[in-house]
Amino acid sequence: MKVKAMKRRDFLRNSAGFGILSGAALSLGNYDAIFAKDAGSFQMPYDLVAIKGGEAAAMFDKGIASLGGMKQFVKPNQSVVIKPNIGWDVPPERAGNTNPDLVARIVEQCKMAGAKSVYVFDNTLSEATRCYELSGIESAVKKAGGTMVSGKSESYYHQVSIPGGKRLKTAKVHELILESDVFINVPVLKNHGGTTLSIAMKNLMGVVWDRRFWHSNDLHQCIADFPTYRKPDLNIVDGYRVMKRNGPRGVSVADVMTMKYQLISKDIVAVDAASAKVFGLDPKQVKYIGLAEQAGIGKSNIEGMKVNRITIGA
């Protein structure tokens, strides 16, 4: 904690000098050493929590409570970055983006746990201001006391090396991911034309600047490579509305099925595997899940896990 605070101050001092003229490109040196890989000292009561049947915010409340509450993940005065999927300029009912009610509830929970600041951003695929607005996430986050940050300038992204990556050796990563104390990944579960499904690992493509490199260098491998650099501290998969086809953008509401699911885990591989099953697929059909498991990022065999299954309103 103390180490990180120092880093941040250094960072501020370093970059203050760049000021107005340089504007576009802050070169901030070496970010590689920032994360001391702290395996959570807290013993999780469950490896995976699956909730169904309720509203998105209510499901999250129940789910996180069963893991000991948000305070297990966010300590007072920490900074938190939440990365939902805000890729498209479509309204919530199109299910192209994470449910805004869920994102807002997570912001509130972080605030209640004592977070100093809660940032939300995505490197959107459609025009950014429209995505933030139409998704409903910007207004929901602001109301909940969080801060929306832009992901649409290359100057926010800084080069890091990914020693564990097979194909993805370097990437430019958003400074919020590099600087924040807690990283919460909040993807939406949906169909994806290229990678079969977009869930938690795929959502991390929105924290880097150059996605095109991933697409042209074995997409599945790159998706599995990135978490070797940085695993989110918590993954919350929104399966409330699920885009069953034409993903990830979707054509109309006819692509969407209301499933009212939510999956929470520290293990990004487990949460992806469980989500694939919710979608109706075998995790083996989603290649990056297997690749990530091989790389030791997490486990995909849900049968051997401690799973908490919560049904609301049954």
Add this chain to the structure above:
Amino acid sequence: MKQRSLRILRIIFAVLFLFLTSVLFVDFRELVPPVWADRILFLQFVPSLIRFITIPALVATGFIIILLITAMFGRVYCSAICPLGIFQDVFSRISIKIRLIKRYKYKKALDYLRYPLLALVAIFLLYGSLFMLNLLDPYSSFGRVFSDLVRPGIIVVNNGFAGLLEKFNHYFLYRVNLQLITWHTVLVPIITVMTVIGLSLLYGRLYCNAICPVGTVLGLLSRISVFRIKMNSATCTKCGKCSFACKSSCINVKNMKVDFSRCVACYDCISVCPENSIRYEGPFRQKNYISRTSPVSAPRSASKRDFIGKIVLYGMALTGISKKALGVTDTDRPAGKIPNDVHYPVTPPGSVSLKHFTDRCTACHLCVTVCPTGVLQPSFLQYGFTGMMQPHMDYSVEYCNFECVKCGEVCPTGAILPITVEDKKLEQNGQVNFILEKCIVYTDNTACGSCSEHCPTQAVKMVPYKDTTLTIPEIDKEICIGCGACEFACPVKPHTSIFVDGNAIHQVAKKPEIEELKVESEDAFPF
């Protein structure tokens, strides 16, 4: 009314028009609602005229009002409304303030320059080309300077401030990605702004009276205008102050004549005259009829040299540059080096056809400013040499937002007509083409799907490929609207594996068919 207040009035209008027009052209955060474009630009002469020819509607009558005003009061447009004219006054003022020049003096009109240039513009127009008009039109030139040069500068400053404020946890300003600026698209605005600033620093309104086609046309009309600047020979002491103050160098104190074809109705002369003997007068108190001065020999002609310089630079541009080098280059990928067979550039939605668009666009770049994605970029040779600077859909930079119709809402000439979002979603300005042999899935046997991912209509759809989990694009040209999302997203660079070829005449795309989703719900957890 004290006539000295005419100058104040002129300055108030000038500041207002310059401010509003500038804001319109540098607004990179979409703060100005599109409807304001029409309100602010209503009186701009050239766009209004072109729009009137396209649709003779009330909204396009601004140029008629300008003609009437000119016939009544002279070239009020040039001093109070034309943004490039007012822009020059700023520099003329600076020039006097810093004593770069002490005073103006009477000069003969450069008729041998202004009329041939006007004729050249007319000849090009007769042959159906806006090229010369676009180069010289003051409104469009101003637009290009502010959209292509000032706006990026403001973005840099914004990013600097945003970066600082973020350190203090304020995020109301945010950093905006500065798009790559290529020299050949900013060449013309740079030459324009240097010419205009140079001339205005040294010679006042010489650009307006020797080069500007609008100035020349309005000058012809102002010869017969009802109200005009006149000198009273009874009270004039021939002190020359009016002539020293005249940015147009059109007051000849010696023979007490004002060349009203060059007078831009700034009223500076009135406010400096100690005897109140130079006045703005109607026909009823006419004492001397003022005839125009005739051109004789050439005074030192910086403008001419600049003009020749321009021609030379264009020549260089023509020979030195081929097609635009596109975006990020993945040098390891040989497939990206094979050029695609593109027949037509893509014009913005609402622009009807290639011909409609290129016949009307004066390249003011207002659409470039308002385009939220930045897909609209100034062209270089995409429309041919004479279409230079007219914006095109540059899918190497971005792609067209499915829900957006802003370019048509702001276009002042009617080159891009306003359309509804519903119509836009079916307006096909180009069609998708897919070259399998260049596709990553084909060449590398790895997953991609970037094109289909971005496609709003699923005209590009991923279908199973080989006996694996791989999928490969399949295209349906009929439902493609040509937005370029696939081409933008394709990682094969610079010549993408999937690309849009423009439709010379825009078509109506078929609506994507929407099938019911078969819903099977399970009660139990699947694990």
